Every structure is written in C-alpha cells, then in structure tokens.
Amino acid sequence: MSLIELKVPDIGSDDEVEVAEVLIQPGDVVELEQTLLTLESDKAAMDLPSTVAGTIQEVKVKVGDKVSEGTVVATVNAAEEKAAEEPVVKEEVVEKQQQAAPQAEQNPEPVAAESKFEAVPTEPVSAISFSGQVHASPAVRRFARELGVDLSQISEGSGRKGRITKDDVKKFVKQLLSSGATGSGAAIPSLPEVDFTKFGEIEEQPLNKIKRLTGKNLSAVWLNLPMVTQHDEADITEMEAFRKTLNAEQAKLENGVKITPLVFIIKALLAALKQYPQFNSSLSADGEKIIYKKYFNIGIAVDTPNGLVVPVLKDVDKKGVFELAKEMGEISAKARKGKLMPGDMQGGCITISSIGGIGGTAFTPIVNAPEVAILGVTRASMKPIWNGQEFMPRLMLPLDLTYDHRVIDGADGVRFVVAIAQYLSDIRRLIL
Numbered sequence: 001m002s003l004i005e006l007k008v009p010d011i012g013s014d015d016e017v018e019v020a021e022v023l024i025q026p027g028d029v030v031e032l033e034q035t036l037l038t039l040e041s042d043k044a045a046m047d048l049p050s051t052v053a054g055t056i057q058e059v060k061v062k063v064g065d066k067v068s069e070g071t072v073v074a075t076v077n078a079a080e081e082k083a084a085e086e087p088v089v090k091e092e093v094v095e096k097q098q099q100a101a102p103q104a105e106q107n108p109e110p111v112a113a114e115s116k117f118e119a120v121p122t123e124p125v126s127a128i129s130f131s132g133q134v135h136a137s138p139a140v141r142r143f144a145r146e147l148g149v150d151l152s153q154i155s156e157g158s159g160r161k162g163r164i165t166k167d168d169v170k171k172f173v174k175q176l177l178s179s180g181a182t183g184s185g186a187a188i189p190s191l192p193e194v195d196f197t198k199f200g201e202i203e204e205q206p207l208n209k210i211k212r213l214t215g216k217n218l219s220a221v222w223l224n225l226p227m228v229t230q231h232d233e234a235d236i237t238e239m240e241a242f243r244k245t246l247n248a249e250q251a252k253l254e255n256g257v258k259i260t261p262l263v264f265i266i267k268a269l270l271a272a273l274k275q276y277p278q279f280n281s282s283l284s285a286d287g288e289k290i291i292y293k294k295y296f297n298i299g300i301a302v303d304t305p306n307g308l309v310v311p312v313l314k315d316v317d318k319k320g321v322f323e324l325a326k327e328m329g330e331i332s333a334k335a336r337k338g339k340l341m342p343g344d345m346q347g348g349c350i351t352i353s354s355i356g357g358i359g360g361t362a363f364t365p366i367v368n369a370p371e372v373a374i375l376g377v378t379r380a381s382m383k384p385i386w387n388g389q390e391f392m393p394r395l396m397l398p399l400d401l402t403y404d405h406r407v408i409d410g411a412d413g414v415r416f417v418v419a420i421a422q423y424l425s426d427i428r429r430l431i432l
Contacts, residue, residue, distance in 0.1 A: 004052055004078045006036065008071045011046070016066040021141055024074065028056045037061065037073060038138045047138060054078040136164040144169050147223070173223060210307035221369045226405040229364040229376075230413045234421035236380060237395045239264055242427065246321075257325045261380075261397075262354055266298055266324060267430050268423035269352065269375060270316055276416050280349050282370040283407050290407060299348035299368060300328065302335040309335050310368060312348040352377065356397075365402050372407045375420070376400030397424065 011017065021038040024030060035047040054076040061073045136144070136151055143166050144151050154172050157164035196202045207215070221227075243259050250256030273280045273296060282291045296317040299310040311331045316324060334340055351368040354377040365376040378398045384391040401417040408416075423429050 002078050003057065004054070004076050005072045006050060006052075006074045006076060008039070008048065008067050008069055008073060010069050011039070016068045019061050019063055019065045019067060019073075020138070021145070022059065022061065022063055024056050024059060026056055026058055030054065030056060030076065038141060039067065040138070040142065048073065050076070052076055052078040135162055140164055140166055140169065147173055149173065170224075174220070208306050210304075210309065214308055217369075218366055221366055225367055225369060227364075227367055227402050228405050228408075228410060228413060229400055229402040230410075230417050231362055232399045232401075232417045232421050233396045234399055234424040235385065235394050236261070236264075236397045236424050239424055239427050240380075240395055257322050258329070259321060259325050260328075261356070262300070262328065262352070262377075263321050263325045264424065264427060265352060265354070265375075265377060265420075266313070266316055266328075267321065267427075268420050269298060269350065270296055271423050271430055272416055272419040273350065274317075275419055276412060278408060278412065279373050279403070279416055281372055281407060283372065283404065287406070293349050295347075295349070297347045297349050299345075299351035299371075300332070301351060301353040301365075302332050304336045304338070306338055309340060309345065310348065310351055311335050311340055311344050312346065314347065350374065354378075356380065362398050362400055365400060367402055367404055369404075373401060373403040373413075373416075375417075376402065 017039045019037055020040040022036075023038070024036050030036070030050045030053065032051070032053045033049045036050050037048050039046050039048060057075045057077055059074045061067060061071070067073065135157055140163075141151065147169065149169055149172060151164055151169075154164055154168055156162060157168050159165040159168070240261070243261065243264065246259050250258065277292055278290070280293050280296065282293070283289075284291060295315065297312050297314045298316050299312045301308055301310050311334070313319075313324065313327060313331065319327070331340075331344065334344070348368065348371060350371050351365075351374045353365045353374060355363065356377055356379040358379075360378040361381075362378060363376055365374045367374050376399070378400070380395050380397040382393050383396045385394040385396070386392075399417055399420060401413060401420075403413050403416075
C-alpha cells in the first residue's frame with residue numbers, strides 16, 4: 001500500500017467553499033468513487049468522491065472548514081488498484097435533464113473537472129450510494145441537517161433506486177411529532193438539559209393535557225406551514241359609537257345582550273371570506289388540491305385557566321349580531337369551565353385570536369391547521385389620523401393576519417386584511 005493525499009479538484013471557481021458534511025473517519029475502508037464529504041457554496045452542493053480504494057489514515061478537514069482547489073482533505077493507504085489521475089466532483093442533475101437524455105442514465109459519467117459550480121436543482125436524479133452510506137443527495141442531506149434529522153434512521157427511501165427524498169424526511173418528521181419522540185435524530189434537536197437547582201430553589205409542575213396537545217399541534221404546524229403575517233389597522237371610531245348605543249339600549253331590556261367588538265369583527269371577517277373564498281378553504285393532505293368550504297364556521301381562541309382552547313361558532317352567516325353575542329358568551333363560559341365537548345372545537349374555517357382585553361400592539365398568531373389563516377386582534381387606541389386637511393383623533397384597531405403561503409398569495413393576504421379593515425371602518429358595508 002502507498003499513502004496518497006486526496007485533494008479538492010477544480011470546482012470551476014477560485015472561491016473557497018464550505019465543508020458541509022464529512023462522511024469518513026480514520027480507519028474507514030473506502031471504495032473507488034465513494035463519497036468522502038459534501039461541499040457547499042451559496043449556489044450549489046456537490047459530493048467529493050474518493051479517487052482510490054483503501055483505508056483512511058487521516059482526515060484533515062471538518063464541517064465548517066473552507067476549502068478550494070488543491071486543499072488536502074484526507075490521506076489514504078491505497079490498495080493495489082491504480083488511482084485515478086484526476087479527482088472529479090459529482091454534481092446533481094435535474095430530473096428534466098435526465099428525461100431529455102435517457103442515454104445518460106444508462107451510461108452515467110462523472111462531470112468533468114472543468115464543469116462550473118452551478119445552482120443546485122430542486123430534484124436530483126439520483127444520489128451516490130455505497131455500503132454503509134446514506135442513499136441521498138447533498139440537497140436532501142442539507143435539508144435533513146436543517147431539521148435535525150438523522151438520515152440513517154430512515155429505513156427506506158421512496159425515490160428512484162431507493163434514494164431518500166425531501167418528502168421522506170418530511171414524513172419522518174411528522175411521524176416523530178405524532179409519536180411525541182424527542183432526542184437524537186428527532187425533527188427538532190433537543191435542547192440541553194439544565195440542572196436549575198444549582199442556581200436556586202425551584203418547583204416542578206407537569207403540563208396539563210391541553211397544553212401538551214396544543215404544544216404538539218403548534219410544533220407540527222410550525223414545521224409544515226410556510227406562514228406569513230400581514231399587519232394593518234382599522235378605524236373603528238364609528239363602530240364603537242354604534243356599539244355603545246346598542247349596549248345602552250340592551251341594558252334597558254330584561255334579557256338584554258352585551259355586544260362586544262368581537263361580534264362586529266366576526267361579521268367583518270365573514271364578509272371578507274365571502275369576498276375572498278380562498279381563505280375559507282383547506283389544503284388536501286397530499287398538497288395537490290384546495291378544498292373550498294361552502295359553510296362559515298369561525299373559531300374563537302379563548303384563554304382559560306387550563307390553557308388556550310378554540311371553540312367554534314357554527315353557521316355565523318345565518319345568525320344576527322345579538323344571536324352571535326349570546327352564543328359567544330355561552331361558549332366562552334363553557335370553555336373556561338372546561339366543559340367543551342370535542343364537537344364544540346371542530347369544523348372551523350378560520351380562527352380569531354383576540355388579545356385586546358390584555359394589551360399589546362401587534363403579534364404573529366399561528367395558523368390553526370387545517371385552516372389556512374388566522375386573524376389576530378390587539379387593543380385599539382386613539383391616534384391622530386390625517387384626513388387631508390387636519391389631524392383627527394380616531395380609534396384604531398390593530399389587525400394581524402397570518403396565512404398559509406402555499407394557498408394564499410401575498411397580494412391576496414393584503415387585500416383580505418384591507419377588506420376586513422374597510423368593513424370595520426364602515427359597518428354599513430356589511431349590509432351590501
């Protein structure tokens with residue numbers, strides 16, 4: 001055997017690239033063309049294969065190091081086979097290119113050393129697979145690292161020739177979340193355990209069931225939904241004056257109902273849903289279809305002693321302001337007493353999370369999947385608003401709309417929250 005240095009070949013650029021993954025360690029027996037490490041730049045990812053078969057003696061780089069052409073990455077005690085004269089780098093190839101050149105699949109050839117360092121395609125044709133190595137492309141490995149997933153725990157890939165795809169990684173994450181698994185290889189890397197008793201006296205209390213279930217659901221939503229939050233304000237000066245007039249009238253009645261601002265927000269949200277039906281929808285489980293709903297059920301997030309729950313007001317389009325006010329009071333009281341049934345919290349189309357009674361100026365609520373949007377409301381405040389001639393004191397209500405960007409485009413998100421603000425600013429529009 002002879003000792004050979006394995007070097008970074010010509011990568012088509014003079015810039016240094018980062019070592020993203022090291023797949024070998026001293027003592028490993030490698031085969032010719034076996035992937036040693038993965039290199040990444042801002043535009044591409046590529047595998048560095050071994051140019052000889054033999055035993056790794058020393059690894060000279062680690063994850064995060066910067067390398068360029070000629071950098072020695074490892075030394076190997078080579079077997080008797082003749083080493084390749086020049087090392088090459090295997091780059092990912094787009095599936096469409098594969099279909100356009102079927103002959104390349106039958107006779108795959110490594111990309112020449114002169115090839116440029118191009119952008120990584122979203123779907124590589126295949127990945128290098130060797131005994132003991134993960135059958136996945138650099139792009140999929142990078143995706144798995146971002147989620148903290150150990151690819152070796154995925155037993156079999158669904159891609160061509162058994163390669164692991166991004167969908168396989170997502171499925172693995174979902175399974176971990178549903179099983180409540182944590183620790184090494186979980187979808188979210190574990191936080192270090194801290195002994196807080198070293199710093200002072202502590203008290204431990206177990207999370208109740210509602211908070212445990214809520215946390216699991218929010219974690220799943222956060223990982224699966226690309227969410228965007230749009231902020232706006234509604235001028236509710238006239239609306240509040242009208243609401244106070246109604247409440248004064250209701251106070252004189254024996255069975256009068258107190259009207260809260262939330263009732264008008266529900267009505268404004270309903271009108272906006274009818275105007276923009278894509279917000280009254282859900283994405284199918286396979287992500288291929290949008291399911292439009294012909295009914296209008298609105299969830300109301302309620303803060304209870306046991307945690308956050310979301311009872312659902314059914315068929316709000318068939319109910320008036322007073323009926324909604326009465327039903328909302330009843331279901332909120334039921335929620336705080338912990339007497340909600342499962343059916344009371346199912347079938348929602350969109351959720352309102354109002355924290356105006358507590359305070360705040362803005363926040364980013366998390367979508368209550370499988371819904372595609374949630375409306376956040378904080379405390380209204382008087383502000384000087386320019387009317388074209390002078391500043392006037394107006395009561396402004398902050399609105400925060402978070403939506404699933406897979407279903408809702410950014411422009412539609414803006415239009416939707418602007419429509420809600422317009423309906424609240426002039427509630428006469430609700431009868432049009």
